[in-house]
Amino acid sequence: MLPIETLLVFFTTSILLALTPGPDNLFVLAQSAQHGKRAGLVVTVGLCTGILVHTAAVSLGVAAIFQTSALAFNALKYIGAAYLIYLAYQSFKAGGGVDSTGAVKKLQLNKLYFRGVIMNVTNPKVSIFFLAFLPQFVNPEYGPIIPQMMVLGALFIVSTILIFGGVSLLAGTFGEWLAKSERATKILNRIAGSVFAGLALKLIMVKR
Numbered sequence: 001m002l003p004i005e006t007l008l009v010f011f012t013t014s015i016l017l018a019l020t021p022g023p024d025n026l027f028v029l030a031q032s033a034q035h036g037k038r039a040g041l042v043v044t045v046g047l048c049t050g051i052l053v054h055t056a057a058v059s060l061g062v063a064a065i066f067q068t069s070a071l072a073f074n075a076l077k078y079i080g081a082a083y084l085i086y087l088a089y090q091s092f093k094a095g096g097g098v099d100s101t102g103a104v105k106k107l108q109l110n111k112l113y114f115r116g117v118i119m120n121v122t123n124p125k126v127s128i129f130f131l132a133f134l135p136q137f138v139n140p141e142y143g144p145i146i147p148q149m150m151v152l153g154a155l156f157i158v159s160t161i162l163i164f165g166g167v168s169l170l171a172g173t174f175g176e177w178l179a180k181s182e183r184a185t186k187i188l189n190r191i192a193g194s195v196f197a198g199l200a201l202k203l204i205m206v207k208r
Helices: 004-019 023-035 037-060 064-068 070-093 103-121 124-137 145-178 182-205
Strands: none
Touching: 004 124, 004 145, 023 037, 023 103, 023 145, 023 182, 037 103, 037 124, 037 145, 064 070, 064 124, 070 103, 070 124, 070 182, 124 145
16 A cells, blocks of 8 residues: 555645646636536546546556557557547537537537547557656555556546646636627637647647
């Protein structure tokens, strides 16, 4: 079992990392402003699901593939970039109308969860980051390595939910206020599309 001091240092570091502006923060910010608070929280849950995948990949040694194989690294990042470009296209073509039936919103929340998962899982830099970050806090003296990794991954998820959840609530409140205006909604969709396009370009430019 990892000592409480190690867990506190790891959790504090994770909070600071979650506060640092990055692709995931911007993604949550854009989705919350565009679709509302609940949508942002669902995207955050999707991102946290991706963190589980990366934690498992590091624990099982799969993440090392992306560090050593240029083909695997580039393939994953181009898939992620293509998906972000698709989201940008969807945002740019979206109108400003609001569906009052609630059916579309439910469908969006379902889709947004998978957007969060795909956004996180298809970024090879996250796997490499976890590969470098998590092992710094594990120690064979405290027991099997994989359970230690999973505990650290769970703490990282808690920090992500706390910070990204706050971002979702703030941006979602702002976005819901703007959604009352069709013109403002259209502008918001264009801004979100630009954010997605920028994230796609940034991902394409990423090197191992």
